[in-house]
Amino acid sequence: xxxxxxxxxxxxxxxxxxxxxxxxxxxxxxxxxxxxxxxxxxxxxxxxxxxxxxxxxxxxxxxxxxxxxxxxxxxxxxxxxxxxxxxxxxxxxxxxxxxxxxxxxxxxxxxxxxxxxxxxxxxxxxxxxxxxxxxxxxxxxxxxxxxxxxxxxxxxxxxxxxxxxxxxxxxxxxxxxxxxxxxxxxxxxxxxxxxxxxxxxxxx
Amino acid sequence: xxxxxxxxxxxxxxxxxxxxxxxxxxxxxxxxxxxxxxxxxxxxxxxxxxxxxxxxxxxxxxxxxxxxxxxxxxxxxxxxxxxxxxxxxxxxxxxxxxxxxxxxxxxxxxxxxxxxxxxxxxxxxxxxxxxxxxxxxxxxxxxxxxxxxxxxxxxxxxxxxxxxxxxxxxxxxxxxxxxxxxxxxxxxxxxxxxxxxxxxxxxx
Numbered sequence: 001x002x003x004x005x006x007x008x009x010x011x012x013x014x015x016x017x018x019x020x021x022x023x024x025x026x027x028x029x030x031x032x033x034x035x036x037x038x039x040x041x042x043x044x045x046x047x048x049x050x051x052x053x054x055x056x057x058x059x060x061x062x063x064x065x066x067x068x069x070x071x072x073x074x075x076x077x078x079x080x081x082x083x084x085x086x087x088x089x090x091x092x093x094x095x096x097x098x099x100x101x102x103x104x105x106x107x108x109x110x111x112x113x114x115x116x117x118x119x120x121x122x123x124x125x126x127x128x129x130x131x132x133x134x135x136x137x138x139x140x141x142x143x144x145x146x147x148x149x150x151x152x153x154x155x156x157x158x159x160x161x162x163x164x165x166x167x168x169x170x171x172x173x174x175x176x177x178x179x180x181x182x183x184x185x186x187x188x189x190x191x192x193x194x195x196x197x198x199x200x201x202x203x204x
Numbered sequence: 205x206x207x208x209x210x211x212x213x214x215x216x217x218x219x220x221x222x223x224x225x226x227x228x229x230x231x232x233x234x235x236x237x238x239x240x241x242x243x244x245x246x247x248x249x250x251x252x253x254x255x256x257x258x259x260x261x262x263x264x265x266x267x268x269x270x271x272x273x274x275x276x277x278x279x280x281x282x283x284x285x286x287x288x289x290x291x292x293x294x295x296x297x298x299x300x301x302x303x304x305x306x307x308x309x310x311x312x313x314x315x316x317x318x319x320x321x322x323x324x325x326x327x328x329x330x331x332x333x334x335x336x337x338x339x340x341x342x343x344x345x346x347x348x349x350x351x352x353x354x355x356x357x358x359x360x361x362x363x364x365x366x367x368x369x370x371x372x373x374x375x376x377x378x379x380x381x382x383x384x385x386x387x388x389x390x391x392x393x394x395x396x397x398x399x400x401x402x403x404x405x406x407x408x
Contacts, residue, residue, distance in 0.1 A: 041256035049249035051215040
C-alpha cells in the first residue's frame with residue numbers, strides 16, 4: 001500500500017502485528033482512532049502501555065493481578081485445600097463466571113506443546129510442585145482444554161504430582177448442556193457412553 | 205466478566221471501543237500484548253499516540269500527511285488541473301495503487317449522510333469551492349462509493365460546482381473485470397446495458 005504518511009504507516013504496521021488483524025482491518029482501526037478525540041486516543045495508548053509495564057502476577061497462583069497476592073488467593077472465604085490448574089487467566093474468568101467453584105487456582109501460563117517449543121520449564125510447573133510440598137492442598141483439579149496439548153500437559157503433571165498424597169481429578173467431559181445428540185462428534189459421544197454416570201448423580 | 209486486574213479490565217474496555225471488536229476479541233488481543241516484549245508494546249502504544257497527536261492534513265487536498273503540503277500536491281509531475289474528489293485517504297491509496305491516475309485529489313473526509321448527522325459543513329466542501337475559484341482546475345472527477353450517501357454527496361456537490369466553467373465527471377459504473385454475469389445484481393447489469401459503450405472504447 002502507498003501510505004501518504006509515515007506516522008499512518010507505522011501505526012498500521014503495529015496493528016497488523018496483532019493476531020487476526022490484516023492490513024485492511026489495521027487501516028480501518030487506525031482511521032477510526034484518527035477520528036476520535038485526542039484524549040480518547042491518549043487513554044487508549046496509556047491503558048496499553050500501563051498494562052504491559054505495571055501488571056503483576058500473583059506470587060501464589062500466577063494469575064494476572066494488580067498486587068503481589070491476587071484477590072482469590074487472599075480471600076479467607078475460598079477453600080485453599082482445593083487447587084484448580086488452568087492454562088491462563090481467561091480460564092479463571094470462565095470458571096469464576098460459573099459461580100460453582102470455591103477453591104483457588106494455579107495458572108500454568110500455557111500448555112506443553114513440543115510443536116510450538118513450549119516445555120514444562122516455560123510454564124508454572126515447578127512452582128505448582130513447590131506449592132503442593134508446602135501447603136495443605138488436598139485435591140488438584142485439572143481444568144485444561146480437551147486438546148492434544150491439554151492431554152499432554154495433564155499426563156506430564158500427573159506423573160510429577162502423583163508422589164504427593166492428594167486427590168487428582170479432571171473436569172468432566174461429555175455432551176454439553178443443550179447439545180443435540182446428532183451433532184456431537186463420535187469420540188465425545190463414545191466416551192460419554194463408556195463413562196456414563198448413575199442417573200441420580202447427573203441431577204444437581 | 206470478572207477481571208482479576210483493573211489494568212487488564214481498562215485495556216480490554218479500550219479495545220472494545222474499536223469497531224468490530226467485542227469483549228472476547230479484546231481480551232485475546234490484550235493477552236497477546238501481555239505476552240510480547242515491553243519494548244514492542246511501548247512501540248505499539250507510541251505509534252498510536254504519535255499518530256493522533258502529530259498527524260497533519262495537507263492544506264490543499266486535506267489528505268493525511270506528515271507535512272502541510274502532501275507529496276502528491278507538492279509534485280510537479282502531477283496534473284494539477286485534474287482533481288479527483290474522494291471520501292477518505294483509503295480511496296486515495298486505492299486509486300494510487302491502480303497507477304492509472306496522474307491528477308491530484310480532494311479528500312472530503314466523509315460523505316453527506318443525514319442519517320448519521322453528517323452535513324456539507326462537516327466535510328471539506330467549502331475548501332473545494334475555494335480551491336476551484338482560485339486555481340486553474342479544468343476537470344473534477346467524483347470517485348465516491350456507489351451508495352445512497354455517495355450519490356447524495358455527488359448531487360449536492362454538482363449543484364455547488366456547476367457555477368464554474370469546468371468539466372464534471374464520475375468514475376464509470378458497470379460490471380467489474382472478471383465478474384461473472386449471472387452474479388451481477390440487476391441494477392448494475394441494467395444500467396450497464398443502458399450506458400453501453402462502443403466496442404472500440406472498451407479496449408485500452
